[in-house]
Amino acid sequence: MKKLTFNTSIEVYSDVSELNETDASLLLAAKEAVEKAYAPYSKFKVGAAVLLENGKTILGSNQENAAYPLCLCAERVALFSAATQFPNIAVKAIAISAQSHNKQLSIPVPPCGSCRQAIYESEYRGKSPVRLIIQGEIGEIYCLDTIKDLLPLTFNADFL
Numbered sequence: 504m505k506k507l508t509f510n511t512s513i514e515v516y517s518d519v520s521e522l523n524e525t526d527a528s529l530l531l532a533a534k535e536a537v538e539k540a541y542a543p544y545s546k547f548k549v550g551a552a553v554l555l556e557n558g559k560t561i562l563g564s565n566q567e568n569a570a571y572p573l574c575l576c577a578e579r580v581a582l583f584s585a586a587t588q589f590p591n592i593a594v595k596a597i598a599i600s601a602q603s604h605n606k607q608l609s610i611p612v613p614p615c616g617s618c619r620q621a622i623y624e625s626e627y628r629g630k631s632p633v634r635l636i637i638q639g640e641i642g643e644i645y646c647l648d649t650i651k652d653l654l655p656l657t658f659n660a661d662f663l
Contacts, residue, residue, distance in 0.1 A: 509655040514646040519638075526596070526636050526646060529554050532562060533598035533636075536577065540564035544571075546604030549612070551577040553585045554596040556629070561585040578618035582625055593629030597622060598636040608639030613653060620658065622650040627659045 519527050529552050536550030542565055549565040563581025567574045578599060585594060601612040614622060614637075626633050632649035651657060 511652040511655075512648065513652065516644040516646065519644065522636070522644065522646075525554070526598070526634075529560065529596055529598040530600065530636050530638060530644065532560055533577075533600040536562040536564045536581075537600055537602050538564075540577065541566045543567060544569065547601065548603075549577040549599065549601045551581040551600075552598045553581040553594055554598075555585055555589055556593040556595055556631075557589065559585075559589065559592075561588065576615060576618050578614050579621045582621050586625075586628075593631050594622075594625040594633050595631070596634035596636060598638075600638050600640070602640045607641060609642035610639050611637040611643060611645040612639050613637055613645075619650055619654040623654055623657050623659070626650055627657075 516522055519530055532552035533550045536552055537548045540548035540550060542548045544567050551563045553561045561581050561584050563577045563584060565575065565577045566580060578597060599614060601608055622633055635647040635650060636644060638644040
C-alpha cells in the first residue's frame with residue numbers, strides 16, 4: 504500500500520487593506536459584481552472578477568433560473584466570458600465574493616466543485632496557475648496560489 508498526502512497552503516488576511524494592490528482591486532471588483540447577480544430564488548449572490556495576463560478584468564455574477572439546473576455560477580460566467588473575449592490570454596487570478604439574504608457571510612465562500620473544475624481548465628489551458636482570492640461579505644480573506652490547493656486530483660484532457 505502507498506499513501507498520498509496533499510498539502511494546501513492558504514494565506515489568510517484579516518481585511519482588504521492587507522492585500523497587495525492587485526489582489527485588493529480584484530476583490531473589490533468581485534464585490535461590485537455581486538450587485539449584478541440575479542438570484543431571486545436563493546437570494547445568495549456571488550460575484551467573480553477574473554484578471555487576465557493582458558491586465559484586463561472580466562466580471563461575472565451568478566444567474567439563477569426557476570429551473571435550477573440551468574443556473575450559472577459567477578465564476579464560470581466570468582471565466583467563460585473571458586475565454587470568449589480573449590481566447591488566447593491566460594487567466595492570472597480570480598476573486599470571489601458572496602452575499603446572502605439570510606445572514607451576513609463572515610467566512611470565505613469557496614467555489615463549488617463545477618467551478619473548481621472550470622478554474623482548473625483555465626490553468627490547464629493557460630499553462631499557468633490561477634491565484635484565488637475569496638471572501639464572504641465581510642471577514643477574513645483566503646488567498647491560494649493555485650486551484651490545485653482546493654482540487655488536488657484534477658481531471659484534464661490528458662485522460663481523454
